[in-house]
Amino acid sequence: MLNRREDETVPTEIKLWRIAENGRPKPVDQDKLDLESRLEDWIRDDIGLVNDDLLVIGQQVPTDHTGEIDLLAMDSEANLVILELKRDRTPRDVVAQTLDYASYVQKLGLSEIGEIAANSDFLDGQSLEDAFSEKFGEDLPEFVNQAHRMYIVASSLDSATERIVGYLSETHGVDINVATFAYFNVDDREMVGRSMLLDEVAVQTRSDTRKTSKRRENLTxxxxxxxxxxxxxxxxxxxxxxxxxxxxxxxxxxxxxxxxxxxxxxxxxxxxxxxxxxxxxxxxxxxxxxxxxxxxxxxxxxxxxxxxxxxxxxxxxxxxxxxxxxxxxxxxxxxxxxxxxxxxxx
Structure with missing residues (x-):
């Protein structure tokens, strides 16, 4: 295993081949993404780049803490999901900021979440209830935000972020992961590939088994x-x-x-x-x-x-x-x- 500095970032390694005219595969070299802020725009336009099971409800969402949440989404269980871009911040800063946003998000109720959605342009004038029903095919649950999830989004990953996020998930069952992206430019056609630091199913399983569910059975x-x-x-x-x-x-x-x-x-x-x-x-x-x-x-x-x-x-x-x-x-x-x-x- 190669040793690297704590703050040294390594581009996401995703192999891509192009089939040449002779029918043989030819490897495509990975390029450097010029602006990591472009990732936010791409994810805003298609949240499926991170997870198909999400409905984006806000961008640059103000908090009563320091800073704004890059993207805020809701999953099919009506839990809030924070997506935070790493940009050029240190591992400690981006993880701490994401956890700080989570401490804010966990307190939000239906009225506050509805206000965030109403103040954004993601729902095309729909109410949160209608947008949720259209996305997931069922009514918005009576009790929302019973848990929350976190994604750190980056074009490269350093060993410190990898270690901290792994520790939070594997030892403490925190629902957090890192989505990294590889960028390719082939004949002026841009392409991206995504990789998750941790297995998504494993993250969810650890989170579910370590938390006490707030959900109760519906009344008859x-x-x-x-x-x-x-x-x-x-x-x-x-x-x-x-x-x-x-x-x-x-x-x-x-x-x-x-x-x-x-x-x-x-x-x-x-x-x-x-x-x-x-x-x-x-x-x-x-x-x-x-x-x-x-x-x-x-x-x-x-x-x-x-x-x-x-x-x-x-x-x-x-x-x-x-x-x-x-x-x-x-x-x-x-x-x-x-x-x-x-x-x-x-």
């Missing part, structure tokens, strides 16, 4: 109905369930909601409203989380008509998704009638 429909009963709204619960179930093509449960879904060809099941029994009360009514825009598009009903039936949104719930309303029996019956009359025939 009977348990959610019991909560409605305890809050004095079981009759409204039953009214809502029997009213919305024939309109929907499926239901899904969480720790606090029963959601009604519609199947969209090429996308899958998408929730259009949810019952939230824990926030309901006999005095104010049954809480429904109503996705006005989605219902308007699917059922072809003007949003102001939906809002007129459902009433004003409630803004004082914790970490609100949006669209929550208290509905009494009259408003509930009017909403059921409106959706039934406008349910698409196919």
């Amino acid at each position: 429909q009977a348990e959610l109905r019991e909560i409605a009963s305890e809050n004095g709204v079981v009759e409204l619960w039953d009214r809502a369930y029997h009213g919305f179930r024939p309109i929907s093509q499926g239901t899904t449960r969480s720790l606090s909601t029963l959601s009604f879904q519609i199947r969209i060809i090429g996308v899958g099941l998408r929730s259009f409203l949810s019952i939230v029994p824990g926030w309901s009360s006999a005095e104010k009514g049954l809480v429904l989380r109503v996705r006005d825009q989605f219902i308007s598009e699917w059922f072809n009903i003007p949003e102001d008509e939906i809002q007129g039936v459902c009433g004003e949104e409630v803004k004082d719930f914790p970490d609100v998704w949006g669209g929550e309303r208290f509905l009494d029996a009259d408003r509930l019956d009017r909403l059921i009638k409106l959706l039934r009359e406008n349910t698409p025939s196919n």
Whole structure:
């Protein structure tokens, strides 16, 4: 094994061959990437360069610590993923900075994450919920950011970064890895190849086995109905369930909601409203989380008509998704009638 200085970087070694006119393979020499900042642009345009299972939600994201996160993404389990470019920083600096960002990210809730996504141009005007559903084919979970992941992105790797990241993952189960890229220019055609420092499956396995999961089993429909009963709204619960179930093509449960879904060809099941029994009360009514825009598009009903039936949104719930309303029996019956009359025939 060759010895090298702690700060000496070695380009990612990826072999590439071109098939010559005589049919024989000819090795292609690796070139030096002129600007490592170009990596950020490439990854921004195609996150699959690092991992296909990611949805980018922000770039140069401000933190209340020092600095800005180069790229922030979300995976299919709604966990946040930090992508930090090494640039010309020392191994200690880039690893410390990435871990510092992780200490900030772990505190973010749904409202803060939604604000980050809304302030970026990655979702093309979609809500975080819609972008997540489109990317992963399922609804955004009720509880997000239960864990986080980190990637350091570089065009070359030094022994110190390799040793520190390996130690964090292999000894302490930290979900961190390094993605390095090899650059080729063949007849003025640019190409890149990617290599991971650590095996991704092994990193995930170590992380999963060393952390105590915050996830709990979703409540059953009977348990959610019991909560409605305890809050004095079981009759409204039953009214809502029997009213919305024939309109929907499926239901899904969480720790606090029963959601009604519609199947969209090429996308899958998408929730259009949810019952939230824990926030309901006999005095104010049954809480429904109503996705006005989605219902308007699917059922072809003007949003102001939906809002007129459902009433004003409630803004004082914790970490609100949006669209929550208290509905009494009259408003509930009017909403059921409106959706039934406008349910698409196919």
